Every structure is written in C-alpha cells, then in structure tokens.
Amino acid sequence: MADHPTRPTIKTLSEVTGFSIATISKALNGSPVVTQATKAAIRQAAGQIGYAASLRGMSLRTGRTYQVAVLMPVASASGFEWDGVEYAQILSGIAAGLEGSPYRMSVHVVRDAAEGLATARQVVEGHLADGLIFSGIQAQDPRVEYLCAAGFPFVTLGRCRQNLTYAHVDVDSDWAAWAATARLIAGGHRRIALINPDPRLSYALDRIDGFTRAFVDAGLPVPQDLIMAGDLSTRFGKQAAITLARLPDPATGFVCVNESTALGALAGLRDLGVDVGRAASVIAYDDINASAYFAPPLTTFYLPIEDLGRQLGGFLLRRLAGEDPATLQQLTRPDLVARQSDRLERVLPWEGTT
Amino acid sequence: MADHPTRPTIKTLSEVTGFSIATISKALNGSPVVTQATKAAIRQAAGQIGYAASLRGMSLRTGRTYQVAVLMPVASASGFEWDGVEYAQILSGIAAGLEGSPYRMSVHVVRDAAEGLATARQVVEGHLADGLIFSGIQAQDPRVEYLCAAGFPFVTLGRCRQNLTYAHVDVDSDWAAWAATARLIAGGHRRIALINPDPRLSYALDRIDGFTRAFVDAGLPVPQDLIMAGDLSTRFGKQAAITLARLPDPATGFVCVNESTALGALAGLRDLGVDVGRAASVIAYDDINASAYFAPPLTTFYLPIEDLGRQLGGFLLRRLAGEDPATLQQLTRPDLVARQSDRLERVLPWEGTT
DNA sequence: TTCCCCCTTGAAATCGTTTTTATCCGCCGC
DNA sequence: GCGGCGGATAAAAACGATTTCAAGGGGGAA
Numbered sequence: 001m002a003d004h005p006t007r008p009t010i011k012t013l014s015e016v017t018g019f020s021i022a023t024i025s026k027a028l029n030g031s032p033v034v035t036q037a038t039k040a041a042i043r044q045a046a047g048q049i050g051y052a053a054s055l056r057g058m059s060l061r062t063g064r065t066y067q068v069a070v071l072m073p074v075a076s077a078s079g080f081e082w083d084g085v086e087y088a089q090i091l092s093g094i095a096a097g098l099e100g101s102p103y104r105m106s107v108h109v110v111r112d113a114a115e116g117l118a119t120a121r122q123v124v125e126g127h128l129a130d131g132l133i134f135s136g137i138q139a140q141d142p143r144v145e146y147l148c149a150a151g152f153p154f155v156t157l158g159r160c161r162q163n164l165t166y167a168h169v170d171v172d173s174d175w176a177a178w179a180a181t182a183r184l185i186a187g188g189h190r191r192i193a194l195i196n197p198d199p200r201l202s203y204a205l206d207r208i209d210g211f212t213r214a215f216v217d218a219g220l221p222v223p224q225d226l227i228m229a230g231d232l233s234t235r236f237g238k239q240a241a242i243t244l245a246r247l248p249d250p251a252t253g254f255v256c257v258n259e260s261t262a263l264g265a266l267a268g269l270r271d272l273g274v275d276v277g278r279a280a281s282v283i284a285y286d287d288i289n290a291s292a293y294f295a296p297p298l299t300t301f302y303l304p305i306e307d308l309g310r311q312l313g314g315f316l317l318r319r320l321a322g323e324d325p326a327t328l329q330q331l332t333r334p335d336l337v338a339r340q341s342d343r344l345e346r347v348l349p350w351e352g353t354t
Numbered sequence: 355m356a357d358h359p360t361r362p363t364i365k366t367l368s369e370v371t372g373f374s375i376a377t378i379s380k381a382l383n384g385s386p387v388v389t390q391a392t393k394a395a396i397r398q399a400a401g402q403i404g405y406a407a408s409l410r411g412m413s414l415r416t417g418r419t420y421q422v423a424v425l426m427p428v429a430s431a432s433g434f435e436w437d438g439v440e441y442a443q444i445l446s447g448i449a450a451g452l453e454g455s456p457y458r459m460s461v462h463v464v465r466d467a468a469e470g471l472a473t474a475r476q477v478v479e480g481h482l483a484d485g486l487i488f489s490g491i492q493a494q495d496p497r498v499e500y501l502c503a504a505g506f507p508f509v510t511l512g513r514c515r516q517n518l519t520y521a522h523v524d525v526d527s528d529w530a531a532w533a534a535t536a537r538l539i540a541g542g543h544r545r546i547a548l549i550n551p552d553p554r555l556s557y558a559l560d561r562i563d564g565f566t567r568a569f570v571d572a573g574l575p576v577p578q579d580l581i582m583a584g585d586l587s588t589r590f591g592k593q594a595a596i597t598l599a600r601l602p603d604p605a606t607g608f609v610c611v612n613e614s615t616a617l618g619a620l621a622g623l624r625d626l627g628v629d630v631g632r633a634a635s636v637i638a639y640d641d642i643n644a645s646a647y648f649a650p651p652l653t654t655f656y657l658p659i660e661d662l663g664r665q666l667g668g669f670l671l672r673r674l675a676g677e678d679p680a681t682l683q684q685l686t687r688p689d690l691v692a693r694q695s696d697r698l699e700r701v702l703p704w705e706g707t708t
Numbered sequence: 709t710t711c712c713c714c715c716t717t718g719a720a721a722t723c724g725t726t727t728t729t730a731t732c733c734g735c736c737g738c
Numbered sequence: 739g740c741g742g743c744g745g746a747t748a749a750a751a752a753c754g755a756t757t758t759c760a761a762g763g764g765g766g767a768a
Contacts (some may be wrong), residue, residue: 035746053725054724056419059750081660082557107449108458174703234646263644266649374718392716411756414755
C-alpha cells in the first residue's frame with residue numbers, strides 16, 4: 001500500500017513511450033492496425049516499467065469482470081462436515097484449468113439448490129462474473145434452465161435430464177453403478193443394496209438405472225427394497241447399513257455413493273458384528289482416497305476429481321471464447337480400484353442356514 | 355445477458371428522481387449533507403427500479419475491489435487428496451462471516467508457502483483484493499512479514515512466532531497437545547508418540563511444546579524419539595505408526611495431528627495386529643467429524659472449523675473498517691470428545707512379557 | 709430592504725481502460 | 739500535378755461510480 005507510490009497506468013506508459021494511450025491499448029491487445037515496430041517498442045517499455053493493465057479499468061470499460069464464479073455447496077449442519085470435502089480438489093482443479101488466463105475464481109457458498117438459483121441470478125444480473133461453474137445437478141435443474149435461457153456462459157459438473165444444450169463434464173454414474181453391482185452379482189451376492197443420495201440429483205437416477213440394469217442383464221429380480229435414498233453423510237451410511245443388514249432377508253452387498261457413506265456403512269456393519277469382506281461386501285465411489293485405509297480397504301471406483309475440475313475450468317474458458325457448448329461435453333468412466341475381496345468366499349449367508 | 359436490456363445505473367435513477375447523480379450517490383451512501391426527505395425519496399426510487407450500485411464503477415473510482423482473497427493450500431499429488439478437505443468448511447465459515455457486507459470471496463489456490471508469498475504479492479501489488487485470509491502459518495512466516503510491512507489488511511488462521519502485531523484466529527495447539535498427552539499418561543501410557551506435521555509450521559512447534567510439558571508436569575522423561583514430523587497424509591500416519599509400533603520399546607499411545615493421519619495410524623496398527631483401544635490408544639484432532647466412525651471410534655479434540663472461518667471473515671471486515679489488529683486476536687481451545695477408552699485396561703504391553 | 713451565510717443540490721473532474729472517430733501523412737493513379 | 743486513398747497514430751467519448759467545488763435559494767440579521 002505504502003510501498004508502491006502509484007503503479008504505472010497506461011498513461012505512464014504513454015508518457016514514457018511518446019505514443020498515445022489509444023495506440024498503447026491497441027498495441028498491447030495485439031491489434032493489427034499497429035505497426036510491428038511500434039508494438040515491439042511499447043511491449044518492451046511495458047516490461048521495463050512493470051506495467052500490468054488494471055483489471056478495474058478494463059472491467060468497467062468492457063463490461064467483463066475477468067472472474068469466474070463457482071457455486072460451492074456446503075451443509076453447515078453438525079455431522080455433515082464431510083459434505084463438500086471434495087471441493088478442495090475441485091477448486092484446485094478449476095484454478096489449474098484457469099491458469100494462464102486473466103480469469104480469477106470467486107467462490108459463492110450455497111446451502112441448497114434454491115440458494116444456488118438465487119446466487120446464480122445475482123451473479124448474472126449483477127454481472128459479478130463472466131461465467132459460472134457448479135455441480136449437484138438435479139434431473140430437472142432450475143439453475144441450468146435459467147442460465148440457458150439467460151444465455152449466460154456456464155459449465156456444470158453433472159448433467160440434468162432436460163433437453164438443453166450446455167457445456168458439462170460428467171462421470172458415468174450409470175456405468176459405475178452397473179459395474180459395481182455386476183461385480184457383486186458375480187461374487188455371489190443377490191441381496192445388494194444401493195446407498196444413494198437425494199433422488200432429485202441426476203446422478204442418483206443414473207445410479208439407479210445402472211444398478212437395475214445389472215440385475216436385468218443377469219436375469220435376476222431387482223431388489224427395489226434395497227435402494228436407499230438419503231444424504232451424503234456418514235451418519236446416513238451407517239443407519240442405512242444397519243437397517244439393511246437387519247432385514248429378514250438382509251443385504252450382503254453394498255454399493256455406496258461416496259467414501260463418507262461407505263465409512264458409515266462399515267461402521268454400522270461392524271457394530272452388528274458383520275464381517276465385511278467375508279459375510280458382506282462394500283463398493284464405493286472414491287474421491288479423497290481414504291478408502292484404502294478403511295477396515296477393510298474398500299474396492300472403489302476412483303474419481304479423478306481434480307482432473308474433472310481442470311476440465312471444468314478449461315471448458316469454461318473455451319465457452320467464454322465463444323465456442324459452441326455442444327462441443328464442450330465430456331463423460332468419464334471412473335477407474336476400478338480393486339482392494340478387498342468382493343466375493344463371499346463360501347460363507348454366503350443362506351448357506352449354513354440351509 | 356439478453357434478458358436485461360440495461361440494468362439501471364445511477365444515471366437512470368437520476369432521470370427517474372430528478373436529482374443529480376452526485377446527490378444520488380451521496381444519498382445512497384448516507385452522507386449527512388443530504389436531507390432526510392431527499393434520501394428517503396431516492397432510496398424509495400432505488401428500491402422501485404431495483405437499482406444496485408455497480409461494483410465495477412465503485413471499484414474504479416474508490417480503488418477498492420470489494421473482494422477478499424483467500425489463499426487455499428492444496429497438495430495436488432496423488433495420495434494427498436485428503437489434504438485441505440477442511441477448507442470446504444473454512445470457506446463456508448468465511449462466507450458466513452462476510453455475509454451482509456458487499457465483500458465477495460475469491461480463492462487463490464497455492465501449492466506451497468513460496469507460492470503463497472508470490473500470490474500474496476500479486477494480490478497486494480495488483481490490487482486484486484482489499485484483504486487477505488490464509489492459514490498454514492509458519493514459525494517464521496514470510497507472508498506475515500511481507501503483509502505487515504506492506505500495511506495490507508489480513509487475518510490468519512494461526513500465529514507465527516515473530517513479534518508482529520496482526521489480526522489472527524488460532525487454536526490452542528499447545529494446550530490440546532498437552533491435554534491429549536496428559537490423558538494418555540494418566541491412562542498408564544509412557545511411550546507416547548506425537549505424529550506431527552512439518553516442523554516449520556507454527557502449530558507443530560506448539561504441539562511439541564504441549565507434548566513436552568505434559569511429561570515434565572508428570573515428572574517423566576520426554577520420549578524425544580517418538581516425535582515424528584511428516585506431512586498431513588494418511589499414508590504418513592500409517593507409516594509412522596508402523597515404524598513406532600515396531601520399535602524395540604514400541605509406542606502405545608499416539609497423538610495425531612488430524613483425522614487423516616489418525617486413520618492412517620489405525621490402519622498401520624491394524625496391519626500389525628495391534629488392538630487399538632486395548633494395547634494402544636490414539637487421540638486426534640478432529641475437523642470433519644469422521645473419527646466417530648473409525649474402528650475404534652477415536653477420542654478427539656474437536657475443532658469447530660466453520661466457526662473459525664466465520665471469525666476470520668468477521669475479523670477481516672473489522673480490520674477493513676480500520677480496527678486495530680491488536681484487538682482482533684482470538685485463541686480457542688478445542689473440545690474434548692471422549693469416545694474410545696484411552697486407558698490400557700490392564701494389558702500394558704510390558705505386563706505379560708514380564 | 710438588503711446583504712450575507714448556510715444549507716442543499718448540481719456540475720464537473722476523476723479513476724484506467726477500450727473503442728470509435730478524426731487527423732495527418734505519404735503515395736499511387738490518372 | 740492533383741485528388742483521393744489508405745495506413746498509422748491521436749483525440750475524444752464512454753463505462754458507472756465518488757468527490758470536490760461551485761451555485762442557488764432561503765432565512766436571519768443589520
């Protein structure tokens with residue numbers, strides 16, 4: 001503050017070089033109307049005195065903010081501290097994707113989808129950012145609808161189920177749920193539970209689809225009663241597992257939506273004395289790589305969450321450059337990381353009781 | 355974008371009310387030179403047409419950005435995904451602390467302390483924000499030195515050990531380490547390990563101090579050989595626990611710096627067949643409330659990390675309003691959450707072998 | 709009644725850019 | 739040789755606010 005008397009402006013540069021501020025501006029922005037020699041001289045002088053364009057001035061004139069807004073969902077209730085932990089990695093990825101551009105990242109904390117829409121409106125109407133990134137997409141997502149209608153550039157992590165064209169990055173949840181379920185079926189499990197999040201979420205439906213398809217493919221009845229919808233908390237994972245393992249015809253396989261619920265499921269099964277890895281199997285999505293240290297280590301589908309963030313940032317940059325959103329769509333399949341045995345090793349629950 | 359033809363500016367408001375833009379500006383900012391009646395009329399009209407001052411315009415004129423920058427540390431290496439997970443809660447807290455003010459939050463991802471200093475410089479010299487918040491304070495912290503010297507408003511999560519006056523929020527790590535260690539000593543443990551982060555971190559030293567004091571208070575020798583310095587990863591927690599438990603005179607008590615290393619320590623001890631809760635005890639700091647679901651559930655010192663974030667935001671607001679940083683300093687003690695038994699229940703390792 | 713002062717409001721400058729329009733100059737073609 | 743054209747740069751307006759300073763009007767005092 002006291003250090004720099006006044007940082008150089010375009011005017012300073014004008015006095016130094018003798019060119020007018022108009023020429024300077026054009027030169028620095030690479031306008032073709034300026035001579036190569038002039039450009040070189042101006043650029044050289046700019047480097048010399050350490051000139052950097054003021055984002056404020058640019059912003060006022062161009063109407064752009066050079067900011068990208070990210071909607072970060074958090075559940076601030078006690079017991080939900082795990083919620084949103086993957087956002088550290090997502091933000092890191094987005095920042096990496098934005099690197100090299102003049103865009104900075106502003107983060108807006110939202111507590112639910114309604115607040116998400118309100119914040120999106122604020123960002124658009126208040127011109128708080130040039131683009132928007134968000135996740136937690138619902139099958140019918142009002143934010144996507146609004147932003148499409150407003151023509152505001154955005155990229156989402158996840159896809160809604162409406163027929164709208166917009167840039168997005170997504171994980172193939174349908175395939176992952178199918179693969180996890182099929183793996184458990186192949187291991188001898190028949191009573192497989194799906195521990196799923198809020199069914200309004202688009203990927204929750206994808207997971208149900210994949211789960212269902214695995215049974216259909218195997219010619220087996222779909223255990224509809226074992227599909228549990230809840231939140232993403234460890235507490236829910238635990239409660240759900242306990243409920244499912246106590247059924248008259250208990251679940252022996254568990255497909256969990258994330259590491260948080262998987263940890264809960266393990267804790268619940270442990271409390272009931274169920275030996276996971278022998279009498280039951282758990283497969284989860286894996287975002288922060290903790291599953292390898294659980295008891296037992298879990299087989300997971302690993303989401304390279306930081307890479308997804310990087311894609312989000314990169315896509316938004318391209319979207320801001322005017323690229324067609326139809327070309328900015330990507331679907332990735334998570335990698336299977338096999339850790340614990342998913343097979344029932346001859347202690348299927350219905351054996352021994354027969 | 356296409357929706358709002360042009361959002362109302364101060365000029366629009368001027369045409370609507372008949373007052374000049376100067377009067378409008380003063381009225382909206384509550385200047386005492388404007389009549390109450392005029393103010394009321396202008397405010398009413400502003401509400402009517404939905405006027406909101408453009409941050410861009412304000413920013414250019416006042417030199418303020420109405421942004422608060424947060425330095426978010428991330429380790430993007432594989433295996434370190436857990437690192438920084440608490441930042442979801444911290445950001446949520448900061449946003450809550452900023453609520454009601456015109457300040458928004460921009461997040462700058464930094465990979466190490468050096469990059470942190472570079473980013474801080476960019477923020478200050480490029481006037482990218484009006485204030486700064488960061489954590490991971492080192493005993494000798496170049497960022498703190500720089501910002502103090504520059505006179506730039508900032509608040510830190512943690513304190514350095516230099517004699518500088520600045521606003522900060524901190525956790526009493528000295529006390530927490532002392533209390534955890536004393537609890538294990540009281541439970542009969544003598545070989546207690548401290549699983550600690552990078553010793554350049556200020557709170558790492560605080561923890562060593564508290565750890566040491568607990569032994570001194572009890573009149574016991576300090577087990578210097580059991581103080582392990584590493585990173586905050588689960589992998590390190592596991593490796594450290596294995597090393598410590600394999601010593602000729604093994605550690606039986608473990609004081610872990612966070613939930614990530616505690617999970618690692620549990621995994622390591624489990625691999626060695628050590629029964630935690632009987633033959634060994636683990637006490638950790640707890641930030642995302644996962645410890646209750648570990649096997650066994652851990653006794654922790656719970657950090658209300660979102661509250662700390664809220665304090666950070668609030669303190670920065672007050673600092674920006676000109677408040678003396680000497681009055682903006684806070685130290686909180688984490689709450690003990692007793693879960694697993696910390697006592698050795700008569701199976702001290704040296705009994706039975708005698 | 710007249711002058712002055714204070715109280716309220718308005719005009720204009722300013723912040724740092726970009727962009728449109730104007731100006732200057734040399735050169736080509738007729 | 740002259741008109742016009744085009745290439746290079748400069749001048750000026752604009753973005754939306756704040757702030758300084760000037761102006762206008764009304765009321766009180768002489």
